Amino acid sequence: MVIANNLVKTFPNPDGxxxxxxxxxxFRVAEGQIYGLLGPNGAGKTTTLRMLSGLMAPxxxxxxxxxxxxxxxxxxxxxxxxxLTANTGLYQRLSAxxxxxxxxxxxxxxxxxxxxxxxxxxxxxxxxDFSHLRCGALSTGQKQRVNIARALVADPPILVMDxxxxxxDVLSNRVILDFIKxxxxxxxxxxxxxxxxxxxxxxxxxxxxxxxxxxxxxxxLESLRGVSGEHRLSTIFxxxxxxxxxxxxxxx
Amino acid sequence: xTFTHRIRTIYVKELIDILRDRRTLIAMIVVPIVLYPLxxxxxxxxxxxxxxxxxxxxxxxxxxxxxxxxxxSQLIQFDAAALASEEALLDPESSPNSSPHDSRVVRLTEAKxxxxxxxxxxxxxxxxxxxxxxxxxxxxxxxxxVFDGDTLVDSIERQVKVRVHADYxxxxxxxAGRRVEELLLRTNERLQDSRLHERGLPxxxxxxxxxxxxxxxxxxxxxxxxxxxxxxxxxxxxAIYPAIDLTAGERERGTxxxxxxxxxxxxxxxxGKFLVVTTVAIMGAALNLGSVTATVYFGGFDQVIASTGGQxxxxxxxxxxxxxxxxxxxxxxxxxxxxxxxxxxKEAQNYVTPVILAVLIPGGIAALPAxxxxxxxxxxxxxxxxxxxxxxxxxxxxxxxxxxMVLLSTTLYxxxxxxxxxxxFGQESVVFSDAGSLRGAFSRKMxxxxxxxTVSLSLLVTALLFPTWFFVQSALSPGLEExxxxxxxxxxxxxxxxxxxxxxxxxxxxKVEIVKTFSLRMPRGWHFAAAILIGLSAWIPAHExxxxxxxxxxxxxxxxxxxxxxxxxxxxxxxxxxxxxLALSPAVCEELLFRGFLLGGLRSATGKWPAIVxxxxxxxxxxxxxxxxxxxxxxxxxxxxxxxxxxxILPAMVTHALHNTLGVLSVIKPEWQRWIGLPDDPDSTTEWxxxxxxxxxxGCAVLMLGLxxxxxxxxxxxxxxxxxxx
Numbered sequence: 001m002v003i004a005n006n007l008v009k010t011f012p013n014p015d016g017x018x019x020x021x022x023x024x025x026x027f028r029v030a031e032g033q034i035y036g037l038l039g040p041n042g043a044g045k046t047t048t049l050r051m052l053s054g055l056m057a058p059x060x061x062x063x064x065x066x067x068x069x070x071x072x073x074x075x076x077x078x079x080x081x082x083x084l085t086a087n088t089g090l091y092q093r094l095s096a097x098x099x100x101x102x103x104x105x106x107x108x109x110x111x112x113x114x115x116x117x118x119x120x121x122x123x124x125x126x127x128x129d130f131s132h133l134r135c136g137a138l139s140t141g142q143k144q145r146v147n148i149a150r151a152l153v154a155d156p157p158i159l160v161m162d163x164x165x166x167x168x169d170v171l172s173n174r175v176i177l178d179f180i181k182x183x184x185x186x187x188x189x190x191x192x193x194x195x196x197x198x199x200x201x202x203x204x205x206x207x208x209x210x211x212x213x214x215x216x217x218x219x220x221l222e223s224l225r226g227v228s229g230e231h232r233l234s235t236i237f238x239x240x241x242x243x244x245x246x247x248x249x250x251x252x
Numbered sequence: 253x254t255f256t257h258r259i260r261t262i263y264v265k266e267l268i269d270i271l272r273d274r275r276t277l278i279a280m281i282v283v284p285i286v287l288y289p290l291x292x293x294x295x296x297x298x299x300x301x302x303x304x305x306x307x308x309x310x311x312x313x314x315x316x317x318x319x320x321x322x323x324x325s326q327l328i329q330f331d332a333a334a335l336a337s338e339e340a341l342l343d344p345e346s347s348p349n350s351s352p353h354d355s356r357v358v359r360l361t362e363a364k365x366x367x368x369x370x371x372x373x374x375x376x377x378x379x380x381x382x383x384x385x386x387x388x389x390x391x392x393x394x395x396x397x398v399f400d401g402d403t404l405v406d407s408i409e410r411q412v413k414v415r416v417h418a419d420y421x422x423x424x425x426x427x428a429g430r431r432v433e434e435l436l437l438r439t440n441e442r443l444q445d446s447r448l449h450e451r452g453l454p455x456x457x458x459x460x461x462x463x464x465x466x467x468x469x470x471x472x473x474x475x476x477x478x479x480x481x482x483x484x485x486x487x488x489x490x491a492i493y494p495a496i497d498l499t500a501g502e503r504e505r506g507t508x509x510x511x512x513x514x515x516x517x518x519x520x521x522x523x524g525k526f527l528v529v530t531t532v533a534i535m536g537a538a539l540n541l542g543s544v545t546a547t548v549y550f551g552g553f554d555q556v557i558a559s560t561g562g563q564x565x566x567x568x569x570x571x572x573x574x575x576x577x578x579x580x581x582x583x584x585x586x587x588x589x590x591x592x593x594x595x596x597x598k599e600a601q602n603y604v605t606p607v608i609l610a611v612l613i614p615g616g617i618a619a620l621p622a623x624x625x626x627x628x629x630x631x632x633x634x635x636x637x638x639x640x641x642x643x644x645x646x647x648x649x650x651x652x653x654x655x656x657m658v659l660l661s662t663t664l665y666x667x668x669x670x671x672x673x674x675x676x677f678g679q680e681s682v683v684f685s686d687a688g689s690l691r692g693a694f695s696r697k698m699x700x701x702x703x704x705x706t707v708s709l710s711l712l713v714t715a716l717l718f719p720t721w722f723f724v725q726s727a728l729s730p731g732l733e734e735x736x737x738x739x740x741x742x743x744x745x746x747x748x749x750x751x752x753x754x755x756x757x758x759x760x761x762x763k764v765e766i767v768k769t770f771s772l773r774m775p776r777g778w779h780f781a782a783a784i785l786i787g788l789s790a791w792i793p794a795h796e797x798x799x800x801x802x803x804x805x806x807x808x809x810x811x812x813x814x815x816x817x818x819x820x821x822x823x824x825x826x827x828x829x830x831x832x833x834l835a836l837s838p839a840v841c842e843e844l845l846f847r848g849f850l851l852g853g854l855r856s857a858t859g860k861w862p863a864i865v866x867x868x869x870x871x872x873x874x875x876x877x878x879x880x881x882x883x884x885x886x887x888x889x890x891x892x893x894x895x896x897x898x899x900x901i902l903p904a905m906v907t908h909a910l911h912n913t914l915g916v917l918s919v920i921k922p923e924w925q926r927w928i929g930l931p932d933d934p935d936s937t938t939e940w941x942x943x944x945x946x947x948x949x950x951g952c953a954v955l956m957l958g959l960x961x962x963x964x965x966x967x968x969x970x971x972x973x974x975x976x977x978x
Binding site: 106 | 258261262265268269272273505506507509510511512513514515516517680684700
C-alpha cells in the first residue's frame with residue numbers, strides 16, 4: 001500500500017523565487033494494483049516518484065509505503081521499495097552478476113543468499129548470456145534488464161518505476177512489461193510513470209493525470225472515459241490537460 | 253548487516269571498480285614507475301652535466317690593462333707548475349718520504365682530488381677597471397681580477413691586494429669566481445709554506461688554531477627538504493581521481509540514484525568510499541616513494557641528491573610512508589568532501605584546483621627549512637603532517653606528545669571532512685542536477701527547522717574553531733617573564749565569543765533549536781547531587797593520574813612554565829575574579845560548546861558511547877598541552893556522560909565549575925594542601941606529590957557514588973531513548 005497525502009515540493013529558482021513542482025498531491029495505491037502516473041513533461045511525475053522513494057524530502061505533506069513514513073523512516077521505506085528509472089546508470093566496470101550480488105549485499109543479504117538471488121534473477125530475466133560482461137559493454141535493452149533485476153534484488157513488495165521502457169526496442173519492451181504484469185499478479189504494489197499512453201491503457205488499473213504538480217483527473221480507464229467523454233486515453237489526456245481543471249484527489 | 257559488514261561490502265566493490273579503471277592505473281602505477289625515473293634521470297643528469305661543463309670549461313678572466321694580463325698569466329703558470337709537482341707528490345710510489353707534517357699534502361690527500369689547473373684560461377684585457385666591471389655585468393666575461401699595483405708579491409714587507417669581480421648570483425659567475433679565488437688562495441698558501449720552511453718555522457707559527465667545521469646534517473638534507481613536498485603532491489594526485497570518480501562520477505553516470513534507494517545510511521557509503529580513496533592515495537604514495545628510492549639507489553644519484561654525499565636512509569623511507577598515512581587520510585577526506593558538492597567530473601575538477609592550492613600553502617610553509625614542529629604548526633592542517641615527515645627524514649627528535657598532537661588534530665579535521673561529505677553527498681540538490689541550484693544547499697530559505705545540528709555541521713565548526721583557538725591562545729600567551737593575567741582576561745573575552753556566540757549564530761542561521769541542542773532544561777534533583785559529588789571528587793583521581801603520568805614520562809618544561817605562570821596570575825587576581833575567569837566562564841562556555849553544540853551534533857548520528865568518547869577526545873585536544881590530554885579527555889567523558897544521562901547541560905556545568913574552583917582555591921589557599929596531607933612546601937613541586945591513600949579511596953568512592961547517581965535515567969516513567977530524536 002502506498003499513500004501520498006497532500007505532497008508538496010518546491011525548488012528554489014535561480015532568480016531567488018520558488019517553483020512548486022508538486023502542489024498538494026494525494027493518492028493511494030493498493031496491493032496488486034498498477035497505478036499509472038501520466039502527465040506532460042514537467043508535470044511533476046519524477047519529483048513525486050523521488051519523494052515516494054525517499055530520494056527527496058517533501059516540502060510538506062506526507063507519504064507512506066507499506067506503513068512506513070517516508071520522512072521519518074527512510075531506511076524502512078527503502079527496504080520495501082524497488083526503484084527503477086529509464087536513466088538509471090549501472091556500474092560500467094562491474095559485470096552484471098557482480099552488480100546484482102553487490103546490491104543484494106547492500107540490502108543486507110549474506111554472501112550465499114546474495115549469490116543465489118543474483119542467479120535466480122539472471123535466469124528469470126534472461127540475463128544469462130551477458131551476465132559475465134561488464135555493464136559498460138551492454139546494449140540499452142540488456143542494461144534495462146539488469147536494472148530491473150537490480151531493483152528486484154530484495155524482492156520488494158512495492159515497485160516505483162519512472163518510464164522503465166523509455167528508448168527500448170519492441171523485444172525488450174515486451175520483456176519488461178510482461179515482467180511488470182507478473183509482479184502485479186504476485187500482489188505487488190506498482191507505481192508506473194510513462195509517456196506511452198497505449199502502454200498505460202493496457203497496463204494500469206488506475207491512472208492519475210498530473211498537470212503542473214496537481215492531479216487533474218484520477219480513476220480507471222472507464223471512469224476517465226466517463227469524465228472526458230472520449231474513448232482513447234491519448235484524446236482523454238489531451239482534453240483533460242487542455243481543460244486544465246484541477247479536480248484534486250478527493251474528486252476521484 | 254552490521255556497520256562494518258556494509259562498509260566492507262562497499263569498500264571491496266568500490267576498490268574493484270576503481271582498480272579496473274584504466275585511468276586510475278595509469279595515474280597510480282605508470283606515472284610513478286615510468287615518469288619518475290625518467291624525470292629524475294633527465295633533470296639530475298642535465299644539472300650535473302651543466303655543473304661539470306662549467307667546472308671544466310676554459311675560463312675567460314678579464315683584467316684591466318696589459319700589465320695585469322702578464323701578472324695573471326704568471327700566477328696561472330706558477331699554479332699549474334705547483335699543481336703538477338703536488339700531483340707527483342701525491343703518488344705514493346714516487347714520494348716515499350713525503351712528510352706527514354706537510355700540511356698541503358695532508359690536505360690534498362683528504363681532498364682526494366686535485367683542482368683543475370687554470371692553464372687553459374684565456375685572459376681578456378679591458379682598458380680600465382670600470383670597463384671590466386661593466387663587461388662582467390653584461391656577462392661578456394664571467395670573472396675579472398683587479399690587482400692593486402703593478403707587480404706581484406716580491407717581498408715579505410709588501411702585500412698585494414687582489415679583487416675578484418664576478419656576478420655571484422649567476423651560476424657561471426659563482427663557479428668562475430670560486431675557481432679564481434681558489435687559485436689565489438692556493439698561491440697564498442704555497443708562499444706561506446715556503447716562507448715558513450725557509451725560517452724553519454712550523455705551520456702553527458702562523459695558525460695557532462686550525463678551524464675545521466664538521467657538518468652533522470643528515471646525509472639526506474636535500475632530499476629531506478624536497479621529498480615531503482613531492483610526496484604530498486603525489487598523495488594528493490593519487491586521491492583526486494578516485495575521489496572524483498566515486499562521488500561526482502557516480503552522479504554523472506546515473507548510478508547514484510540506485511545507490512541512494514538502497515537501505516544503507518549515507519555515512520556508510522561515504523566511509524566506504526573514503527576508505528577506498530585513502531587506500532588508493534596510500535598505494536600511490538607508496539609506489540611513488542618506492543620509485544624515488546629505487547631511482548636514487550639504482551640510478552647512483554646518492555651523491556648528487558644527498559648534500560654531504562652520504563647514503564639515502566632507506567630505513568627512514570618506511571617511517572615516512574607511515575607518516576604519510578594520516579596525511580593521505582586527511583587529504584582523501586577533504587577531497588571526498590569537496591567532490592561531493594560536484595555533480596559532474598568537470599565541476600569536481602574545478603573545485604579541486606583551489607583546494608590543492610590551499611593545501612600547498614601550509615605544506616609549503618612546513619617545507620621551509622626553518623619551520624619546526626612547534627606552536628601553531630603542531631595543529632596546522634596539512635602543515636603539521638608535512639613537518640612530521642620532514643623532521644623524521646631529517647633525523648630530528650620528535651617527541652611522542654608532538655606525534656600524538658599531530659595525529660589527533662589530523663583525525664579531528666579528517667573526521668569533520670568525512671562528516672561534511674556524508675551530509676553533502678545525500679543532499680537532493682546534489683543528487684539531482686534538476687532539483688534546484690546548489691545554492692539551495694546553503695540558502696537559509698531552503699533549510700528546514702531541526703532540533704539538533706547535523707554531525708557534519710557541529711564537527712566542521714569545531715574543527716575550524718580548533719586552529720583558531722590555538723592561534724588565539726598562542727597570540728595571548730605571555731612572554732616568559734610576564735604573568736598570565738592578560739591571557740586570562742583575553743580568554744575570558746574571546747571564549748564566550750567563539751564557544752557560545754558563534755555556535756549560536758550558526759544554529760540560528762541553520763534553523764536549529766537552541767534549547768534542544770544545548771540541552772537547556774532543568775534536570776532531576778539527583779543529577780544535581782551527582783554533579784556536586786563528581787565536581788568535588790574528580791580532582792583526586794585526576795591528580796593521581798597526573799602524578800603517575802609525570803613519574804612515568806616526566807613533565808615537559810613548557811607545561812611546568814605555563815603552570816607556574818598560571819599560579820602567578822591567580823595570586824595576582826582577586827579570588828572572586830580568579831574563580832570567575834578560570835572556573836565559571838570555562839564551565840559555561842566549554843560546556844555549551846562541547847557538551848551542547850558538539851555532543852548535540854554527534855548524538856544525531858552515532859550512539860551514546862561513540863558520541864561521548866568523540867566529544868571527550870575533542871575536548872582533550874582543545875586543551876593543547878598533550879600532557880594534559882589523558883586527564884582532560886577523562887573529565888570530558890564524565891561530563892558528557894552526565895549531560896547525556898540527565899539530558900541537561902546544567903549538571904555538567906556545575907561539575908565543571910566546582911572542579912575548576914577547587915583548582916583555583918588550591919592556589920589561593922596553599923594551607924589547604926597541608927590539611928589533606930600534602931607537604932606544605934612553598935615550591936610548586938608539591939602539587940606533584942601523591943595524595944594520602946585514605947583521601948584517594950574516599951575520593952574514588954564519592955566519584956563512584958556520583959556516577960552511580962547520574963546513571964539513573966532522566967525520566968523514570970519513560971524508557972531512555974538515546975538516539976530517538978536523531
